[in-house]
């Protein structure tokens with residue numbers, strides 16, 4: 001799994017709609033990739049804040065920002 005794949009699966013992951021095999025891949029990627037681990041943690045925290053305020057829809061704007069941030073880091077690292 002690449003960082004791009006990871007990001008594509010991120011919203012499904014938090015929706016709990018991800019296949020078990022894919023879930024395993026996501027978890028493996030996060031163990032190996034610190035950038036995505038940070039993204040996952042940040043997203044999880046953000047979502048818990050949203051849930052507290054009863055906003056259940058994952059904000060597209062947030063996804064865009066996360067995507068831009070991670071792509072910048074990942075491409076910059078290589």
Ligand SMILES: [Zn+2]
Nearest residue numbers: 002003033036
């Ligand atoms: Zn990654």
